[in-house]
Amino acid sequence: xMTLVTGGSKCGKSHYAEKIFDNFAGKKxxxxxxxxxxxxxxxxxxxxxxxxxxxxxxxxxxxxxxxEISLPENCGILLECTANLCANEMFxxxxxxxxxxxxxxxxxxxxxxxxxLVIVTNDVGSNGISYESGTEKYIEIMGKINRxxxxxSDNVIESVYGIPVPLKGHLI
Amino acid sequence: MIMITGGAFQGKTEFAKKxxxxxxxxxxxxxxxxxxxxxxxxxxxxxxxxIKRLMxxxxxxxxxxxxxIRDNFQxxxxxxxxxxxxxxxxxxxxxxxxxxxxxxxxxxxxxxxVIRVNCSIPMYLKGESK
Numbered sequence: 001x002m003t004l005v006t007g008g009s010k011c012g013k014s015h016y017a018e019k020i021f022d023n024f025a026g027k028k029x030x031x032x033x034x035x036x037x038x039x040x041x042x043x044x045x046x047x048x049x050x051x052x053x054x055x056x057x058x059x060x061x062x063x064x065x066x067x068e069i070s071l072p073e074n075c076g077i078l079l080e081c082t083a084n085l086c087a088n089e090m091f092x093x094x095x096x097x098x099x100x101x102x103x104x105x106x107x108x109x110x111x112x113x114x115x116x117l118v119i120v121t122n123d124v125g126s127n128g129i130s131y132e133s134g135t136e137k138y139i140e141i142m143g144k145i146n147r148x149x150x151x152x153s154d155n156v157i158e159s160v161y162g163i164p165v166p167l168k169g170h171l172i
Numbered sequence: 173m174i175m176i177t178g179g180a181f182q183g184k185t186e187f188a189k190k191x192x193x194x195x196x197x198x199x200x201x202x203x204x205x206x207x208x209x210x211x212x213x214x215x216x217x218x219x220x221x222x223i224k225r226l227m228x229x230x231x232x233x234x235x236x237x238x239x240x241i242r243d244n245f246q247x248x249x250x251x252x253x254x255x256x257x258x259x260x261x262x263x264x265x266x267x268x269x270x271x272x273x274x275x276x277x278x279x280x281x282x283x284x285x286v287i288r289v290n291c292s293i294p295m296y297l298k299g300e301s302k
Contacts, residue, residue, distance in 0.1 A: 008254070009273050126253075161276035161277050165297055
């Protein structure tokens with residue numbers, strides 16, 4: 001089963017994503033894509049770590065190239081989140097890349113290794129503000145990646161102030 | 173308690189007025205009202221801006237929301253969805269946006285109904301339509 005969890009900032013996406021694994025018996029991995037590049041990122045990582053503690057996830061920190069992660073068959077995978085992964089892949093060595101295909105292939109690889117896959121992403125395109133070209137490109141590519149990911153996901157769930165709303169498939 | 177959310181200018185207030193038979197005097201504006209008026213108001217709009225004002229006065233919005241739940245459990249809270257975008261450059265904007273997210277989750281959890289209005293169309297995320 002594959003589930004894409006989307007929504008805005010601090011609206012309960014992780015909470016829902018982790019709940020999916022409550023009854024998962026096999027080995028489960030948490031793929032963390034956020035690079036601890038500043039104090040705020042460190043705080044966010046620490047907060048998520050605390051929430052996850054005791055839930056049996058093995059954490060893999062991988063900021064780019066998720067297709068390189070070696071994983072056992074039929075495992076559980078929670079990846080958090082597409083927005084960081086996309087930014088890390090896009091903005092490298094002072095250049096701007098289009099990582100759509102690479103990331104989608106990475107997600108397909110994770111799907112092929114797992115029994116339960118949950119991808120947490122962000123809606124970054126709904127505030128109506130115009131940005132400089134690099135950020136505009138990022139919003140466009142995030143939109144594309146989310147659309148393509150939704151296509152091969154069984155469930156797509158949007159979290160609205162903590163309430164999971166099914167956009168495709170079913171709630172757990 | 174009832175929570176109404178959705179993007180800006182989607183018809184949230186109009187919906188509330190119609191469905192819950194409110195007139196203008198029943199509604200206070202979170203952007204400008206006196207803090208304590210929220211304990212007796214039937215409905216508050218712009219609760220996301222009310223949260224910003226609480227933060228500017230060093231009041232914890234979740235603790236304040238607990239008081240609202242205790243003292244005015246019938247209130248209708250209208251709060252914009254503001255978290256779906258690029259992370260703001262200003263640190264204070266980032267903290268506000270995250271606080272609105274967390275406070276909104278708390279309000280939603282304690283509400284009997286949560287309704288999202290988009291293009292004037294209500295969708296009941298929690299509770300039944302009457």
